[in-house]
Amino acid sequence: MAGSNPNAKPMNLTLNVWRQAGRHTSGKIVEYQVKDISPDMSFLEMLDVLNEDLLRKGDDPVAFDHDCREGICGSCDLFINGRSHGPEKGTTTCQLHMRKFSDGDTITIEPWRANAFPVNKDLSVDRSAFDRIIQAGGYVSVNTGGAPDGNEIPIPKEISDRAFEAATCIGCGACVAACKNASAMLFVSAKVSQLALLPQGHVERKTRVENMVAQMDKEGFGACTNIGSCAAECPVGISLENIAILNREFLAAKATSNNLA
């Protein structure tokens, strides 16, 4: 079947791929060639081609995380040519298409690099540190049942929209990988902002930010030094403004804390 652009020519590429057998082994870059790559392929479909090739030869395919392949689940997490999710702005790896590359290119593919994200195998890393940060307070403590009518508390559209923007974080970890300090501030700030903006989140506002920041530190993420590469590389455009909100929330909580423990 022809692609949407019948004039696009297939490409041959050189791939430098990080291979690492397991968490406690050392890894290295291995070079592979892939041929006849259509510009209409997604980046992961290009890796599928490589893996099918490796498998047919009896070699171990490259392990990488992926699932929805439409940019929303946050599973895919490749560091491509030194950038989180590769060269296209506002795009996850699965939505990056090969038309962004040229015939003859060499592409370097690595896993996220951060102490808090240990490598499972090859390009797959363990991001459960993010889950533990959410478990520390990234929720509103309401049990099922007993919620008031959804329209009982009107929320100004501007506020609701801003909360939504923050809530769109997909938890992929690109921000951590892009940061020279491997800081998780953008991730944490997105959830803190969302819930600080909405009236439903106000009750636990102070303890939430204190506990989430404490967990973030405990997981071994680095400090924020206001470079902003996190926001620049975020595939869903989480704004740096959220970090400012996080800092303000944190200071306010520390100054007036209800957390007597």
Added chain:
Amino acid sequence: MQLDSKSPEGPLAEKWDKHKFNVKLVNPANKRKYDVIVVGTGLAGASAAASLAELGYNVKAFTYHDSPRRAHSIAAQGGINAAKNYQNDGDSVFRLFYDTIKGGDYRAREANVYRLAQVSVNIIDQCVAQGVPFAREYGGLLANRSFGGAQVSRTFYARGQTGQQLLLGAYSALSRQIAYGKVKMYNRSEMLDLVMIDGVARGIVTRNVITGEVENHAAHAVVLATGGYGNVFYLSTNAKQCNVTAAWRAHKKGAYFANPCFTQIHPTCIPVSGDYQSKLTLMSESLRNDGRVWVPKTVEMAQRLRKGEIKVADIKEDDRDYFLERKYPAFGNLVPRDVASRNAKLMCDEGRGVGSTGLAVYLDFAEIIQRTSAEAVSQKYGNLFAMYEKITGENPYELPMRIYPAVHYTMGGLWVDYNLQTTVPGLYATGECNFSDHGANRLGASALMQGLADGYFVIPYTIGDYLAQTPPKPVDANHPAFAEAKAGVQARTETLLNIKGTRTPDDFHKALGHIMWEYCGMARNAEGLRHAKAEIQKLRKEFWSDVRVVGTGEELNQTLEKAGRVADFLELGELMIDDALDRNESCGGHFREEYQTPEGEALRDDEHYAYVAAWEYQGDNQPEKLNKEELVFENVKLTQRSYK
């Protein structure tokens, strides 16, 4: 076995309340003595795990993802229905019930659907309380949009990311219970078998996909919230890892599989661009609110367009056939999904398809952009337009989108009674994993509703009824049934690793998908189905003698995971064919070419087929036994669906 739906007696509107009163309760102090396993952490699983833990049960939750937040519910775009009637446009619980029954082409159980409509209103309240940022009006109240198959505006949404926001809400509730220690979360753990003791579900066997370790987990009850099986077609809008394995292993242990041939083909997906295609991407149905579907009026014009001799802009308004508006003036572009899909296929079959493959129709936003503004359209659909452009390289603000139907959802699934219990005592199925609410066709924005209804508001009551009748003594994980199930899982892994054949799991999966799409897709006929059945049997044989899996079982081995899932799809595929062959009528997503009206609409046969087909496993390579649950309609009159 006689299938008993356990639908409560009495008037429709009182059934659920009465049932809630009649179910047995577990004493609050006793709840902590019960362990419940929940498999899957999408909307149905995360909401169930969180709610059961809040009640005091000990919950063990499982996902094969690296985090519960990655479940495929996250990709749902358009919205969630609820009978709030906030728009004052005549909505009601009964209307939502009626629309859902009718949309499902009268193949769903009345009592379940009515309950779904009833609890829909609580879901919205619950989600708002969790901090889910639904779209709002300037006055601060919740906004609604319309969706296919309904004439009221009852769909709540969060731009084109409603599934994401709802799932993150359920995930946050789950995370809170994990922090409290009431849920023990097992990431990267894939369920590979169900463990039965004395005819009752007592646990599961999982494989840790990172370490390869095979583990036993015991509990007093097991809830499967493991999603649908659309990936049997290889290409679908499902995420790559979605699979039928958990449900299928439960099926082989005695859970009946209902209506497997009812699959939903979604009308608005981005067309296939090449044979390397790994999945298909949906463009939310909400786009049909404002987008107009059309193809050129003549075959000749479509041919010239495909060859690039003329451009879209060269086709005058009069030469465009807005076929849905023409054929269905009352619903227009908002006809239900099965109707929209079939009509797109008809246009392409006639030779009027567009795009280089001819397998696409246009979804055009020119009019709404002109009537409002590009900015207003972006407000509503910005992320969808951006996604379309990323994938196709075309700008939908300037050129109409090209769309084509793709497999999206499976209405079939494990048979459950009113309590969501399968035919295996102690085994429950929720969300897309069960068959219960959507009949032969699901309406848009109803999957999220059902997943959350089951998890937040149904299972917490109904599972209590079962547990209250189960002694609260610990389940023995050293029972021989566990060792046996575990050995079975390990043996299967060894078998797959030792075949050392020549074809990859993906290769087999694509071949299976091709058979299913050609013969058991948008249109089916007896001859094709019989041919497909033979083909699948042949393919399955080849698989077990020629599949290639490298590496070991004691490491992250994604090829091994894939092989196991494809093996199960190869069995399910045949059952879908059997089911499609049995159902000598057309209804909803099941269109048998032999059974259509002179206008080409689906022709139901209520006299002979108003039943749920529940298939019972009989052993490897044995034909399955068909059990029937007759559907009784006391509150709606069965009519031929008309959206004209």
